[in-house]
Amino acid sequence: MDLPDFIELESTPKLERPTMVAAFRGWNDAGASASLAAGYLRAATDAERFAVIDSEPFVDYQQTRPRVELEDGYVRHIEWPVTELYASESSGLVLLLGSEPNFRWRSYTDAVCAIAVDLGVDLLITLGALLADTPHTREVPVSSTASDQALIDQLGLTRSNYSGPTGIVGVLHEACARASLRSASLWAATPHYISATPNPRAAVALLNRLSELVDTPGPSSDLERAASEYQLRVAEAIADDPDVLAYVEQLEAQAEEEDAPSGDELARQFERYLREQGDDGG
Numbered sequence: 001m002d003l004p005d006f007i008e009l010e011s012t013p014k015l016e017r018p019t020m021v022a023a024f025r026g027w028n029d030a031g032a033s034a035s036l037a038a039g040y041l042r043a044a045t046d047a048e049r050f051a052v053i054d055s056e057p058f059v060d061y062q063q064t065r066p067r068v069e070l071e072d073g074y075v076r077h078i079e080w081p082v083t084e085l086y087a088s089e090s091s092g093l094v095l096l097l098g099s100e101p102n103f104r105w106r107s108y109t110d111a112v113c114a115i116a117v118d119l120g121v122d123l124l125i126t127l128g129a130l131l132a133d134t135p136h137t138r139e140v141p142v143s144s145t146a147s148d149q150a151l152i153d154q155l156g157l158t159r160s161n162y163s164g165p166t167g168i169v170g171v172l173h174e175a176c177a178r179a180s181l182r183s184a185s186l187w188a189a190t191p192h193y194i195s196a197t198p199n200p201r202a203a204v205a206l207l208n209r210l211s212e213l214v215d216t217p218g219p220s221s222d223l224e225r226a227a228s229e230y231q232l233r234v235a236e237a238i239a240d241d242p243d244v245l246a247y248v249e250q251l252e253a254q255a256e257e258e259d260a261p262s263g264d265e266l267a268r269q270f271e272r273y274l275r276e277q278g279d280d281g282g
Contacts, residue, residue: 003118004111006054013050013087017122017239018094022112024128026100027167031190031199037206038097044217044251046088047095051115055081058101058108085115093216094119100168111174116181123151124176124183125210126169129202131192135251136234140205142271144213146184147177148235153186186210191251193244194234201224 003009023029025040041047055064059081067079083098094116103110116124134141145160148150152159160173169185176183186209188202204219205229211218219227238244 002015003114004107006057007115008054009052009113011048011050013048013089013094015087015089015092015094015119015148017120018087018092019216020094020096020116020119020121020124021210022124022126022169022172024098024126024168028128028169030129030131030188031044031194031202033188033190033199033202033206033242034127035097035129036198036200036203037210038095040203040207040219040223041093041216042086042095043095044220045088045091045093045095047088047091051085051117051210052169053083053085053098053111055083055101058103059099060102063102064099087119093214094121096190103115105168105171106175109172110179112135112172113175113179113181116176117179121181121260123214124172124181125214126172126185127206127210128167128169128185129188129199129206132189133246133251133254134189134191136191136201136231137248139254141189142200142205143187143189144184144209145187146182147173148182150245151184152183155184160185184213184247186213193238193247200230203227214224239256254268 021038021041023034025032025035028220029035057060064081066081069077071077081099083096083101086095087093087096088095096112113124132141144157145156145162146155147160149159151157162170171187173183186206188205189204190199200223205224207216207219207223210216219224240246
């Protein structure tokens with residue numbers, strides 16, 4: 001591979017037309033749902049790390065600080081917030097997991113696309129999660145979008161019609177288009193009145209939808225159990241708050257009337273979420 005010097009290639013996996021799944025911690029990851037789903041896929045497929053993208057050109061260390069770690073109780077080393085890439089030769093899956101960078105998004109996403117093209121990636125799918133007007137008592141809505149009409153028809157996706165502020169996920173899809181790399185986007189909608197993380201229910205919803213599209217491993221029984229326990233904890237947490245309970249009932253009534261949020265409604269909620277994130281300084 002002829003790649004930029006900020007990419008450290010540790011090995012070259014042998015893959016045939018793999019699918020790349022990318023998740024970024026931070027702005028695009030409400031409830032840490034997307035990163036939890038990607039981390040689960042790494043374990044479920046026994047994916048091994050083959051490359052890292054160095055944080056030095058892309059990260060503000062005052063925002064995303066490196067960590068001091070101890071080995072054997074006394075040897076100290078610095079753990080830097082790199083982007084890691086994993087590959088599973090048995091499942092034909094490439095996983096990218098890192099934090100949303102602070103700088104040089106075009107260089108960063110071009111590098112991700114260069115890796116994907118060199119590996120012969122057939123499809124890149126991003127995972128994300130947003131805060132929305134959805135009750136925790138209902139199934140987690142997941143929007144599945146793309147811009148390529150052939151891919152929309154093939155996988156039963158909807159066309160992305162979102163217009164507004166974007167995160168690294170949106171920039172990555174634009175880079176994919178320039179690199180002639182097919183891409184799709186999955187977004188789970190999580191209740192905005194729940195701040196606890198991680199949200200295993202949303203991670204389960206993302207994994208189920210991803211499995212329907214490209215036959216990746218679905219959630220394990222342990223993760224399903226964690227999702228059920230999470231819902232019980234949420235119910236207990238709001239049980240003594242009449243204002244929140246009344247609001248949840250209102251959302252439930254809306255959900256029953258609408259059956260499920262439309263793509264346009266999710267897009268509006270997505271735009272509001274990103275604008276609010278931007279107003280808060282990201």
